[in-house]
Amino acid sequence: MAFRPRGIGYDMAITVFSPDGSLYQVNYASEAVKRGATALGVKCEEGIVLAVDKRIPSKLVQPESFEKIFQVDTHIGTAASGMIADARQLVERARLEAQIHRLTYDEDISVALLCKKIGDLMQMHTQYGGLRPFGASLIIAGVNEEPELFVTDPSGGYLGWKASAIGSGRTSAQDVFEAEYRDDITMDESIVLALKALKPSVEALVKGNIEMALIKDKKFKKMSDDEVKKYIDQLRE
Amino acid sequence: MDVTKGTTTVALVGKDGVVLAADKRASMGYSVAHKNARKIFQVSKLAGATGAGSVGDIQNFVNLLRVESNLYGIKTNQDLTVRSLATLASRILFSQRYYPYYALFIIGGYDERPVAFSLDPLGGMNEDKFIASGSGMQVAYGLLEDQYKEGMAVKELEKLAARCINAATQRDLATGDGISMAVITKDGYRELTKKEIEEVL
Numbered sequence: 001m002a003f004r005p006r007g008i009g010y011d012m013a014i015t016v017f018s019p020d021g022s023l024y025q026v027n028y029a030s031e032a033v034k035r036g037a038t039a040l041g042v043k044c045e046e047g048i049v050l051a052v053d054k055r056i057p058s059k060l061v062q063p064e065s066f067e068k069i070f071q072v073d074t075h076i077g078t079a080a081s082g083m084i085a086d087a088r089q090l091v092e093r094a095r096l097e098a099q100i101h102r103l104t105y106d107e108d109i110s111v112a113l114l115c116k117k118i119g120d121l122m123q124m125h126t127q128y129g130g131l132r133p134f135g136a137s138l139i140i141a142g143v144n145e146e147p148e149l150f151v152t153d154p155s156g157g158y159l160g161w162k163a164s165a166i167g168s169g170r171t172s173a174q175d176v177f178e179a180e181y182r183d184d185i186t187m188d189e190s191i192v193l194a195l196k197a198l199k200p201s202v203e204a205l206v207k208g209n210i211e212m213a214l215i216k217d218k219k220f221k222k223m224s225d226d227e228v229k230k231y232i233d234q235l236r237e
Numbered sequence: 238m239d240v241t242k243g244t245t246t247v248a249l250v251g252k253d254g255v256v257l258a259a260d261k262r263a264s265m266g267y268s269v270a271h272k273n274a275r276k277i278f279q280v281s282k283l284a285g286a287t288g289a290g291s292v293g294d295i296q297n298f299v300n301l302l303r304v305e306s307n308l309y310g311i312k313t314n315q316d317l318t319v320r321s322l323a324t325l326a327s328r329i330l331f332s333q334r335y336y337p338y339y340a341l342f343i344i345g346g347y348d349e350r351p352v353a354f355s356l357d358p359l360g361g362m363n364e365d366k367f368i369a370s371g372s373g374m375q376v377a378y379g380l381l382e383d384q385y386k387e388g389m390a391v392k393e394l395e396k397l398a399a400r401c402i403n404a405a406t407q408r409d410l411a412t413g414d415g416i417s418m419a420v421i422t423k424d425g426y427r428e429l430t431k432k433e434i435e436e437v438l
């Protein structure tokens with residue numbers, strides 16, 4: 001690459017650094033996440049609220065035929081953004097790791113440990129030849145002793161958050177969180193806040209377009225469309 | 238495969254702790270190979286194990302459990318519970334089904350309450366209030382079935398455990414050469430000194 005302009009050609013292999021120290025394929029994978037539909041999570045004392053924009057491509061699509069929020073174990077759920085097919089592979093691994101932990105130690109896996117395991121897998125896909133990074137980010141949340149919420153990125157890094165969003169609506173959602181999140185927020189308020197943060201990036205805040213799940217009393221449960229609608233109406237008031 | 242040969246170990250669960258006790262004889266057929274063998278091991282802060290069977294297998298297995306326990310602590314920032322430790326031990330033993338560890342183990346310790354688990358060479362795991370294993374187990378069980386009561390204090394259990402090993406010493410060829418004992422309470426693992434054991438007797 002001696003006669004090429006600086007920075008050109010370093011995106012051909014994932015395992016080659018550019019002169020300024022970045023791995024272009026990893027950056028491109030992050031770009032895939034930035035263009036994905038918005039997914040977000042809010043942590044409160046009672047548990048976790050997860051919400052995603054389903055971004056239904058056509059009115060002919062059956063909205064209930066696909067999902068972007070996945071149950072990982074009884075006490076852990078995840079919301080995905082970016083390439084959902086990639087995310088599904090991560091979710092499959094997460095489910096497997098949760099069960100392996102249960103079998104090995106006879107206890108619930110901790111959210112932090114599960115997140116680390118998924119982070120390790122994502123990191124591996126930035127360092128080995130023949131692989132490509134995952135074009136997806138996950139919000140991994142759950143309750144062991146305390147509710148915990150982590151966000152992974154395609155480099156394999158992750159951070160713990162009180163409230164966070166990924167995807168195309170990240171900035172606007174994060175603004176809402178920064179203005180309105182409180183440490184003593186209730187779960188009902190968290191659901192409304194999640195919808196409020198989702199609103200700017202969603203085409204229409206209507207039934208069927210939003211997928212939501214709660215982790216309450218250490219139990220993951222998807223919300224029905226009717227339940228979601230109840231809170232959408234509450235937000236409108 | 239008769240793995241019950243060579244030792245007597247007991248674990249007794251009480252109100253505030255677990256008592257592990259064993260004899261000190263290591264036998265090889267009809268000879269006494271060692272007269273001061275270690276059969277009780279600390280695995281983690283609040284967990285201990287006893288082993289009866291092949292000395293090499295026991296030592297290596299306990300070392301493996303220590304490593305797993307340390308790694309778990311470092312990776313998750315919390316202590317491996319005794320129940321999880323026993324479950325893990327059972328998984329490892331089962332995974333070696335066709336090349337098994339030639340030993341019987343007892344894992345005892347303190348979770349929210351005192352607990353003890355017996356493990357057989359193929360990974361069979363059972364929680365119990367009192368457990369005896371090794372060649373002198375029948376002798377020990379004879380005493381325990383009559384004398385053990387739930388909710389006994391550690392001080393009483395130390396005495397009962399010592400009597401178990403003593404009885405086995407009298408009536409089992411492969412048991413003898415003294416008693417070693419460890420007590421696990423919520424405050425930690427502690428091995429009794431020679432003098433303390435003499436006082437118990």
